[in-house]
Amino acid sequence: MVTLAEVARHAGVSASTVSYVLSGKRSISTTTRQRVEESIRKLGYHPNAGARALASSKSNIIALMIPLRTDMYVPVMMEIAIAVAAGARTHGYDILLLTGEEGPDAVRRVTGSGLADAMILMDVELDDERLPLLRGTDQPSVLIGLPADTEGLTCVDLDFRATGALCVEHLAELGHRDIAVIGEAAAVYERHTGFAERTLDGLRTRARELGLRLLHRPCDGGYDAMAVTLARVFDERPGTTGFVVQNEAAVEPLLALLRQQGRAVPEDVSVVAVCPDQVATQASVRLTSVAVPAQEMGRRAVEHLVAKLEGRGSDEVVLLAPELTVRASSGPAPARP
Amino acid sequence: MVTLAEVARHAGVSASTVSYVLSGKRSISTTTRQRVEESIRKLGYHPNAGARALASSKSNIIALMIPLRTDMYVPVMMEIAIAVAAGARTHGYDILLLTGEEGPDAVRRVTGSGLADAMILMDVELDDERLPLLRGTDQPSVLIGLPADTEGLTCVDLDFRATGALCVEHLAELGHRDIAVIGEAAAVYERHTGFAERTLDGLRTRARELGLRLLHRPCDGGYDAMAVTLARVFDERPGTTGFVVQNEAAVEPLLALLRQQGRAVPEDVSVVAVCPDQVATQASVRLTSVAVPAQEMGRRAVEHLVAKLEGRGSDEVVLLAPELTVRASSGPAPARP
DNA sequence: ATAGGGCGTCGAAGCGCTTCGACTGCTTTC
DNA sequence: GAAAGCAGTCGAAGCGCTTCGACGCCCTAT
Structure with a gap:
């Protein structure tokens, strides 16, 4: 397992310099940057996720809570989940999959342990028992679905x-x-x-x-x-x-x-x-x-969540406007007798 | 955020003692254990996942790579995914959801960063480009599906x-x-x-x-x-x-x-x-x-993976025996003219 | 000429946990 | 009665990274 320190030694710079090359949080001269990047590639370095999470208090993980039930149309859920996962990756986040089974405990576990930086909840009920927990934490979250009381919550759903x-x-x-x-x-x-x-x-x-x-x-x-x-x-x-x-x-x-x-x-x-x-x-x-629009919902949920994580964005209820497409199953009502 | 040190102070013991109470890796007197557990509950302590991963080099996370394609029957995938997630939880593992999109890079990223302790791959192709990577790492993995060459791999699939x-x-x-x-x-x-x-x-x-x-x-x-x-x-x-x-x-x-x-x-x-x-x-x-048997496959995959993680279990190809259920759509062939 | 200010780099101090070795009192064993 | 063993606890050393303050350098404005 290659560490940052080894990369630093290989490139002839200090560890902090390598870190700054990686994060871009301080300016680095072009020559140094190239040398470091070269070393990273040569050694096949991958930053250790745990160490990163510990030092920065950010895991770069978004928890996605998906219902476990099978009485609802599953492909929609799946499509949302995949859209969420793909969208999250484009922002550098990974997805932690939680099943609804654990209920509120999962929320506690994840927020408490710093496993994830934020959560997306699917299949929200009107009076969901996970909501008080979300309101009581400063961890950003987005609901896919609309509870009765949206105070202090961000929700994405079809109208x-x-x-x-x-x-x-x-x-x-x-x-x-x-x-x-x-x-x-x-x-x-x-x-x-x-x-x-x-x-x-x-x-x-x-x-x-x-x-x-x-x-x-x-x-x-x-x-x-x-x-x-x-x-x-x-x-x-x-x-x-x-x-x-x-x-x-x-x-x-x-x-x-x-x-x-x-x-x-x-x-x-x-x-x-x-x-x-x-x-x-x-x-x-x-x-x-x-x-x-499953994909759209997943995408929007991620966008809002990332905005929150970056300090932009605020609580908001996004209702996507429905669109009706006329196909072959509807036509004029038959003449009444 | 409550830390282990705070729990230790509250319970009047050292940090290591709290750690041993949590992990059970050394014997602790009943009275001390109870005092510590009491403190944990009172303070609402949750171990920090990043710190844990860093110190122990184990993340307690299993990566699940799920296909992104939609030309295959999605509910089966979903069912497997949910069975995997539920099964993993019973062993104390969480699931990291990876979409097939990233391909082999995802494997590299996950194994390199220590994000996950092990992986489960779905929708494996006969000559999958992720396989060499799996063979080249000591990270345990289980495939759901059967590639052409199963040498050095553990696979679970319907026969x-x-x-x-x-x-x-x-x-x-x-x-x-x-x-x-x-x-x-x-x-x-x-x-x-x-x-x-x-x-x-x-x-x-x-x-x-x-x-x-x-x-x-x-x-x-x-x-x-x-x-x-x-x-x-x-x-x-x-x-x-x-x-x-x-x-x-x-x-x-x-x-x-x-x-x-x-x-x-x-x-x-x-x-x-x-x-x-x-x-x-x-x-x-x-x-x-x-x-x-989607659920069964998910369950078995997790079992095997956990066995590997615990040092038990070895490379193995598990083919579930098919079962045919006769219902109303089959009957004697009509008499030929 | 000189103070001020970027820029680029380094060292060191943690982040919160696990784990190893060491220590203290006991109980066993011959 | 000494040696050995064990249960129970502690202290300290990291795990690999981020980040803060400090420092030297060179450029510019006075």
């Missing part, structure tokens, strides 16, 4: 309320009056995950404003669950012609079941999904959808 | 060759003679990802032994790609009655297209999938499948 509104508007414009919402699994609502409730709120509010009828049903995803849910929907509201789906695991089952029942999409029934673009374009019908 | 054989055997027993294999995206084969090629090898070898005809076609996944692929298959081998699918993104499209073409599953055509159980049970037809 799900606007997303809900947008879906309703689109269907309303096409003349649909009776809309069914196929939501996430019931458990998601039960633990008060913000995005699900906010979408619903946006849907309901706009539906009321536009005078539409709205029926919301959570759904576990998969064919069997979807079949049951769909039967109930048509039972209760036979005139339903518009669907909003916010549950990737229910998208394909829904399309298949509609087909099976002889309801054509989009001629008889329109479907708008809230899902990543990839899902929308790979489905059996190219879906009109509002994209969940 | 994909046996998996392929198993699928063929199942279809053969049911009387199918003409089998089509819907594989991963062409890019996966082009970069010589081991699991894809080994599955194919298993399929081909067993098919030859049993005298079956086998047609392999890579497929990008999604409806359009699947439609093209399927058309070609039936064009070339109209008598195909058995399908093996190793591409989760192609499963549902395949089922939908078969249905659309009036081919009933499993009456006219049998389908065997290689995919996580969740996909198999949530598909529109409950699929006969060989499960990809």
Whole structure:
């Protein structure tokens, strides 16, 4: 293991000079710098992370807390995580992966031990028990998701309320009056995950404003669950012609079941999904959808966090504006009898 | 930030005593231990990770290198990652998330800087450029996947060759003679990802032994790609009655297209999938499948790595035996005309 | 000429922890 | 009854780096 001291000896300078070459915190003559850089390359030197962390009280690590649950659409999480990791690297940070399992203890452990300089939390609940801890520390953090009280916090999220509104508007414009919402699994609502409730709120509010009828049903995803849910929907509201789906695991089952029942999409029934673009374009019908911009969210979270770490930036709630892309699954409502 | 020295003062002992209480590396009297533990709790002490790493040359961190590509089934990766993270925690390790993007440089960086004590590599290619680096260091590592040359490496993977054989055997027993294999995206084969090629090898070898005809076609996944692929298959081998699918993104499209073409599953055509159980049970037809035991693989990888870190355990290739679960998508081949 | 000020470099003091050797009282052992 | 061993504790020496103050040098402004 090559140390800074060895590099210094090899280059014929003092250790501090090497350190300043590395950090750029003091000016170094061109000749010296080149000599040092040469030595570093020749010896294959890598600064020791622990020593660095100890001396500078900075680890250059960002902790990412990712939910462990599997009742939520995993690819989105994965995409965010990868975007976060890639983004962090461009700023010289590495990612420490924490699973939600440990809960608040993980926050304590990480902030207490100086393992990480900052954290990003995913899958934040409306009244998340990790939040008081975050407020009580001076370690920067960014949430992906939106809790009920954002005081003193920085959050990045899709504007799900606007997303809900947008879906309703689109269907309303096409003349649909009776809309069914196929939501996430019931458990998601039960633990008060913000995005699900906010979408619903946006849907309901706009539906009321536009005078539409709205029926919301959570759904576990998969064919069997979807079949049951769909039967109930048509039972209760036979005139339903518009669907909003916010549950990737229910998208394909829904399309298949509609087909099976002889309801054509989009001629008889329109479907708008809230899902990543990839899902929308790979489905059996190219879906009109509002994209969940996972990459963008990950990227933005890192940017804000780095800004905070560098002393720039402040607490802020960033809501990304939803964009609805019209594809083949939505069209004018059928003429009513 | 509470330090070890403060705890020592508070408890009226020396710093080294506190350290030994924490590590258990020397015997401590019960009364002293309790006093120290009390102080630790009262002061809310957390050992500083950097200092620890520096003094002990151990970071208690395992690096996990995860592919960045999105042309492979992501949930499996995610599931492995989460299993690894959870498993690592039970042994006192944290996970550092590296994306494949950096390639071999990441390996150099991590081993050189002492950021992590060990690594787990996912998505290993047959002739992976990271392997020489791993062999050239004394840092323990485990691969999830199987390269061409496993000399000096520890690998954990599903036995994909046996998996392929198993699928063929199942279809053969049911009387199918003409089998089509819907594989991963062409890019996966082009970069010589081991699991894809080994599955194919298993399929081909067993098919030859049993005298079956086998047609392999890579497929990008999604409806359009699947439609093209399927058309070609039936064009070339109209008598195909058995399908093996190793591409989760192609499963549902395949089922939908078969249905659309009036081919009933499993009456006219049998389908065997290689995919996580969740996909198999949530598909529109409950699929006969060989499960990809993602969790198990993650868990095993950690176990082996920890064993190595503790001086137990040695280089070894662990191939998990595949298990085929018969569900509703496979049945006797139709009587031939 | 001389004070002032950058610039470039060095030495030394930590950062908070682990770990080795040494020491003190005991208890065992023959 | 002396030698040996052990449990329990302490002090001190680092681990490899950052960073502060100091110093010498040369250039500029007075």
